[in-house]
Amino acid sequence: MRRTKQLQDCGRNWRGRISLTSLIQTLAVAEFLNFHHAANALGVTQSSVSTRIKGLEDVLEIPLFERRHRGVRLTEAGRKFVAEVSASIEQLDHAVRTAGAVSHGFEGSIGIGLQSPIASGFLFDLRQRFRTSYPTIEQAIIEGRSSEIVALVRDGKLDVAFVAGAVRAPDCHTRQLWSERMVIALPADHLLSGRQSIVWLDVADEAFLIRHDGMGPQIFDHVVRRISECDQLPHIRRCDVGRDTLMGMVAAGDGITLTTEAMTHISFPGIVFRSIADETEPARFSAVWSPYNRSPTLKLLLDIATEMGRSA
Incomplete structure (x- = not known):
């Protein structure tokens, strides 16, 4: 609230009397210490720079520069003013760039x-x-x-x-x-682990371990459909566990599970993955x-x- 009050007071005090252009031109003159060189750098006339800065000094009732024959020099008050304005301009520029980055999706x-x-x-x-x-x-x-x-x-x-x-x-x-291709996860010592691929009928009487979360519901529906097509009743155990725990249960011999190809790139001790020769439907x-x-x-x-x- 205090900062907001300060900004409101500042706006009432200087509204319409100090322009951003005047401040930028002041910074340019402070950098070059020469009206002519500052005007060239900004692409404007020397007279417009001189007029704006004189108007700014009149509003502030503070001399910012000491005019000399070959240039200008900042007054003590001018040095302090330029330092504060320079910091504020940098903050404003950062705010504009940050807002633009967020607006275009590059940050956030x-x-x-x-x-x-x-x-x-x-x-x-x-x-x-x-x-x-x-x-x-x-x-x-x-x-x-x-x-x-x-x-x-x-x-x-x-x-x-x-x-x-x-x-x-x-x-x-x-x-x-x-x-992704669907694959069967088996214990490493399972009778089918020696084969490079299997068919659904090979595992029709196996106990399938299927999670409640994640892809569990989709896996459940697929296993039920495929085992039913083998004229068998599916034997399914629903498990309220995470993925790693489920694989640990398979490795321990509690059952097998159906998963996708991405899982084959993860190392699970005691687990082998086998492709399903008669599975034509990918996940x-x-x-x-x-x-x-x-x-x-x-x-x-x-x-x-x-x-x-x-x-x-």
Whole structure:
């Protein structure tokens, strides 16, 4: 409040009497200590510079310069005034540049919702490339179920969500970006671990461990559909655990799980990944964002993601 009051008082005292041009020309004369050279540097006439500074001195009722035959010299009051004005101009310039950077999306933050792991694969590469291109933009990450992170997008608490499978969000914009092969994660000592690939019938009587969170709901639906196509009843254990704990359970022999190709680039002790020879449907991933979100930072991220998706 005190700072605001000071600014209001200053505005009332000098409103319409001191222009930014006068201050800039004063700084130029203080730099060159010569009206003629300052005018040339600013691209204006010497008389206009002299007139503005004389008018400024009259308003302030303070002599800023001592006029001499071959130039000018700052008075003591002038040196103090120029130092303060110079600092203020630099702060104003910084404020303008910072506001412009935020307005164009080059600074600030972006909220990203994820279902799948980011230790490798498309999302890892996307985040790395975006950070390299825009190092001053903070990436705030939230991981959760598809419905949860899409709801946060709707509420404006996230800028974008990257989700797997069909997106049921008619009030949002969506764009499919990439796909990944599905693979089976097995204990290293499993009877099927010696094969390079398997078919769904090979694992139809296995216990599948599937998480509640993340991609769990999509994985659950896919496993049920594929095992049912083998005329078997799926044996599924839902697990309220994180990804690493789930893989630890698989390694311990509690069951197997279905995951995506990105997970194969992560080292899990006691785990082997095997491709599924008769699996023709990859896991497809899309970006979801609100049509009301006009964030330029979001557009920058989506542009990079779209370019990467086309390359993939």
